[in-house]
Amino acid sequence: MTAALLDACLALCLPLLAWLVLRTESLSQSVVLFVAMGLLSALAWARLDAPDISLVEAAVGTGLTGALLMHTLSWTDERPPDVAARARHRPWAVVAMAALTGMLGWAVLSLPSDDPGLTREVDAHLAESGVEHPVTAVLLNYRGYDTLLEIAVLLVAVLGARAVNPRSERTTPEPSRDPLTGELFRMMTPALLLVAGYLVWVGEHGPGGAFQAGAILAGGGVVALLTTRLGTPRMSSWRVRWALLTGPLLFIGAAVAPLFSGRALLEYREAQAGTVIFVVELALTVSIAMVLWMFFPGMRPARAERSGKEPS
Amino acid sequence: MNPWAVYALSGVAMFSVGLVGLFSHEHPVKRILASNIAGSGVLLVLVALARREPTGAPDPVPHALVLTGIVVSVSATALGVALARRIARIDATAKAESTGASDPEAGGGSA
Known part of the structure; x- marks a missing residue:
């Protein structure tokens, strides 16, 4: 109830x-x-x-x-001109919304209500996948294509975001001098690394994996940009480029390797599947964390900059 | 009503709100928000449909799809925000030029 x-x-x-x-x-x-x-x-x-x-x-x-x-x-x-920000009041908007909800809702409710989907197929082949957690097995073994292409999408997006705003390559002007946030970040860092490492490791047999771990590392990175003297990572640095590319390159290597022994793309050998998946996940974590971190422009908000300059 | 149906309907409603919002707003950030909302609605429907069998574990295939979807939507958001920021900067430069120079047609060419 x-x-x-x-x-x-x-x-x-x-x-x-x-x-x-x-x-x-x-x-x-x-x-x-x-x-x-x-x-x-x-x-x-x-x-x-x-x-x-x-x-x-x-x-x-x-x-x-x-x-x-x-x-x-x-x-x-902050308050954009009324015309621009507020939905222009159109009577059709509410009608369209109701009609769309009704139609799609009817379509969804008319689906069979006890369809197990592909659960049985996944369970039947879980032993061959090299991992124990079905979601990880789907992501990195059965549907490895999706994840491989997804990491390519991430790379393209970060290149695009950086290309249209090349000015964001500038280092962060001046971090906040608030002692509390800096101290908090210092205390947070070991916990963040521990949680990220645990999530990669646990992905093999439970909820967790490269995306979760990468996201947590990137979150720590954003806090670091805002509180410490660390500048935004520059696309021109070789270290950044390697961090961005290790995941995709290793994944492509792992995907192509089976072709040489007469198997299909991404068809890992059953005995090695677990190790391959773990290594790929580890490398993906680094690249995903880097990509997600670099999405953040890293310039401190203009308003905060102004208020920060006032005392000096 | 089954719990999955409740969430599926909720996802459908979110999708409609987001889609209509996408068409009725002009502010780029609002449009990014609207497309994110519509996306979350779709993902909610997918995960709700994965839970249709009442006993046992849910279908892991839609779960993997949704994980991919969330990460792709954050990269779309980041690209959208970067484009919107660029547009805002170009607009601001254009405005400054047209108010700064007494004759906007004479002072062209400065970046």
Whole structure:
């Protein structure tokens, strides 16, 4: 009963918050509401027995996206002109929304209600995959293509984001002199590294893996940009390039290697699958952390800069 | 109603809110937010559908798809934010030029 109530509350709150995010006039309010929505959806994933997704949502979908969107507040107008920011009041918008919800809702509810999907197939071949956790097996063995292409998407996105804003290659001007945040970061670092390492290791037999670990490292990196003297990583540095490329290159190597012994692309030898997957995950963690970290422009918000300069 | 159906309907509603928001807003950041919301709705429907069999573990294939989806959507967001920032900077330069120079047509060519 309590569980059903919680489900109903979450299911109601999510679209409601989504609606509020888009309706609010102030941009900072809608970003904060968006982060709140992300946290609630992390709860929803947990309720749907998807702990892997819950972890990624909390770290990437909400944490890093939230930081990125907060950063936009520094260069956009806090209260954009009414015409631009507020949804132009059109009567068709609400009608279209209701019609779309009704139609899609009907389509979803007319699906068979007890379809196990591919659960049985995955379980039947789990012993050959080299790992014990079905989600990791799907990500890095059965559907290795998806993950390989995904890491390519990440690389292209970071190149694009850096190319359109080459000025963000500048080092961070002046970190905040707040002693508390610096101290907090110093205390946080060992815990962050420990959690990230644990998540890579645990991915073999439980919820966790390269994406979760990379996201946590990248989150620590963003905090480091904001609190320490560490500058934004530069694309021109060879060390950064290697960190970005180790994951994809190793993954491509692991994918192509089976071709030489007459097997298909990404068809690992059963005895070595576990080791190959672990090494690939470790390298992917480094690259994913680097990519996600470099998405963050690293310039301190203009408003904070101004207020920081006042005392001097 | 089954718990999965509740979440699936919630995801459908989120998708509609996001899609309509995408078309009715002009501010780039709001549009990025709207596309993120629509994406979250789709992912919620997928995960809810993975939970249809009431007993045993949920279907891991949609879970892996959704994991990929979240990471791809954060990279799309980052690229979108970078583009929006570039547009804002170009707009600001254009505005400064048109207000700075008395005759905007005479003072062209400065970057």
